[in-house]
């Protein structure tokens with residue numbers, strides 16, 4: 001049994017009179033310790049699928065099963081708790097909180113996830129995580145003084161500091177140059193293995209696919225290829 | 228959640244300092260005007276305001292103008308017989324001149340025996356202390372031009388002003404001679420219970436009576452209007468400020484919601500900031516008003532009372548809360564989804 005399964009998910013948007021089916025019955029599953037890359041042309045429905053999977057918007061039909069529970073049938077507050085405690089997010093832009101230092105970003109995530117660690121343990125955990133993403137030398141820096149790649153590394157640290165089961169990343173390298181993109185993808189792959197996380201990474205970039213354990217290609221709201 | 232509110236304020240001192248100083252200025256202005264309103268009301272009707280809660284009576288024919296009211300001896304005696312602590316009084320504006328002809332405006336007040344008003348013998352007068360500033364001393368003889376009568380200054384009392392001039396307590400016989408009447412304008416019955424009724428007389432509570440004095444009513448009403456206006460402005464300030472802050476932070480809120488931050492935590496963050504700013508601004512402006520209270524030039528009728536200031540402070544906090552909450556309603560609407568596809572903030 002995989003930890004996370006998407007089962008016949010459909011999504012229809014209504015624009016005035018016009019009904020448009022963006023997802024036409026999608027199935028996939030994620031495995032712990034694996035990076036699953038989601039690729040496909042622009043507008044094929046990748047982001048829509050990822051946000052439904054992550055409980056950020058509802059599906060029109062189908063199920064999203066996480067740890068045996070159906071996300072699509074849950075109350076919003078329950079979904080929020082799962083997002084806070086069990087999911088991690090990385091987006092195209094780091095979206096760090098401008099008025100918090102690097103270590104405070106991670107501390108915030110620990111707070112939000114309802115971590116039971118005490119102050120010392122949190123500090124240790126944060127130091128460890130910042131070492132992993134090689135940002136320990138900028139602990140007290142504010143986001144404005146970081147480069148794009150550095151910000152993204154902090155965002156990745158924030159996404160996994162609370163030891164989530166699933167990592168969702170939507171174009172995490174799109175704002176970075178080729179070298180930095182590879183670093184970031186390598187980092188995601190290494191952390192996924194080390195911490196036994198199941199990662200779903202949306203990417204446009206062919207080069208990034210080499211970092212994935214599985215590749216899923218979408219076209220026009222359907223999965224056309226699984227590698 | 229960790230003290231994000233503080234962290235943001237520390238990081239963006241400038242913005243919050245600006246809001247804080249505006250709130251400080253508005254609340255300071257409000258306290259000043261409230262102190263002034265209070266001082267003016269004391270200056271205008273201290274004589275009446277300092278009486279205990281009770282009821283005033285004037286004749287119905289006077290039509291709420293105490294000057295026109297004439298309560299004759301029979302009616303007075305009727306009321307004296309049925310109520311204790313009651314007294315009759317009259318107030319007339321007028322002048323007294325000292326030996327070299329200098330004029331002093333006063334409010335002549337006379338009353339039957341009572342524990343709240345001064346009683347003087349015929350030919351004598353007791354003044355509010357403020358006439359000392361015009362060089363009037365105990366033992367001086369002053370003349371009243373209308374009647375030609377002479378009055379000897381017997382003493383002074385504190386805080387007895389009416390219609391912005393000092394009160395001159397005079398004997399009833401002198402009063403009757405000066406104003407050629409044997410009737411009194413008003414009767415006063417102390418006590419908070421319901422006013423007893425007397426035929427031909429109309430009862431007024433203290434506040435109602437004060438409001439029959441046109442100048443008093445106009446003065447207090449315009450000042451209170453300014454106070455409420457300032458309070459509304461401060462509420463709008465909060466609403467606008469947090470609205471602008473929140474608009475800038477929509478992306479942030481979306482991301483925070485996406486990673487699982489509760490909407491209520493975001494509201495609490497905003498309320499904390501509102502409360503911190505308001506409390507600091509209020510403390511500063513209360514302190515400054517207190518300083519002004521001691522340093523106000525003698526001619527400025529400023530009277531700072533803690534009770535009113537406290538009430539206004541609570542109103543400021545409530546208004547700040549409402550203002551920030553209204554503008555914060557946008558936070559509720561933010562979808563975590565929106566932020567994700569958006570660019571860097």
Ligand SMILES: Nc1ncnc2c1ncn2[C@@H]1O[C@H](COP(=O)(O)OP(=O)(O)OP(=O)(O)O)[C@@H](O)[C@H]1O
Nearest residue numbers: 013014015022041042043044045046047048049204
């Ligand atoms: N809220 C919405 N209302 C209506 N249409 C939507 C909405 N969200 C997405 N769509 C449409 O669904 C389609 C798929 O969008 P989606 O963002 O999932 O594509 P994508 O594969 O992530 O593309 P890209 O690679 O450009 O990010 C698009 O045609 C988009 O216009």
Ligand SMILES: [Mg+2]
Nearest residue numbers: 046047048170
């Ligand atoms: Mg997309």
